[in-house]
Amino acid sequence: MTSPTRSRPAAPSEVLEEQTVVPEQSEVWRALSDPSRRRILDILREAPQTTSALCSRFEFSRFAVMKHLRVLEAAGLVLVERQGRERINHLNPVPIQQIYRRWIKPFEQLPADRLLRLKRTVETTSRPPA
Amino acid sequence: MTSPTRSRPAAPSEVLEEQTVVPEQSEVWRALSDPSRRRILDILREAPQTTSALCSRFEFSRFAVMKHLRVLEAAGLVLVERQGRERINHLNPVPIQQIYRRWIKPFEQLPADRLLRLKRTVETTSRPPA
DNA sequence: TGATTATGTGACCAAATGGTCACATAATCA
């Protein structure tokens, strides 16, 4: 085994911060990184769906959808309710909110002046040396 | 595939507001899906860094860092300022804010009662059938 | 009961991804 990078044991020194965070936020990121999975979440946002109902809205196979669902479930983004032989997939927005707290919010608090300076310098520098 | 996305002409257009869709929000998601890249962004949030300064904070090679930077740049998450032979990498929070508007915010507006129902049913169903 | 339908599991494959290296270019300093 030679991929210690994926399961980095901690790296807490850097990643730490205002954490508190989820067991593995990486899973949430990974789940969200795929367009099909984001589409699934969008559909699930309208209303919960059985797996096959979900499949009917995709062009690829049911198995692909199931795989995506498993990833989403592992990330906690989809909660599964069993009803007889049916599997009803619900959207769970909580992990996304955690992402927000850990990531989006801090970035919104970036001092505005730094951003402005940045924008200026970038514009200046990206101008062709004429 | 020859990634035409890379040579985005301007950037100021995106730095603007939440306007008209990002070129490809997929790129932002992909960029954010990797732990190393998120770490880079975290570092950049403290202060802009030259590439080599950035490298010194990672265990893997400079080339890997550069690749990550390129992905981040393509997603608009990192803006590059040239200063002599140095390349100073700045964090650009705008794409993350767009992600927020497109994704997090709508999910926060999910009707609370649906969530509650969901939670109840999940708890009920996941209980062993006694 | 048997047929049908909904979901789950395992093997498999092509493409993308994260990492490596060697080499090239360009700016700075003595």
Place this chain on the structure above:
DNA sequence: TGATTATGTGACCATTTGGTCACATAATCA
């Protein structure tokens, strides 16, 4: 000028990933 340092490019490789399929199990319906 030459040496050093910062960054860029291309080839390469192992692993992961998104997709396929065949087959298995379980619940519903006639």
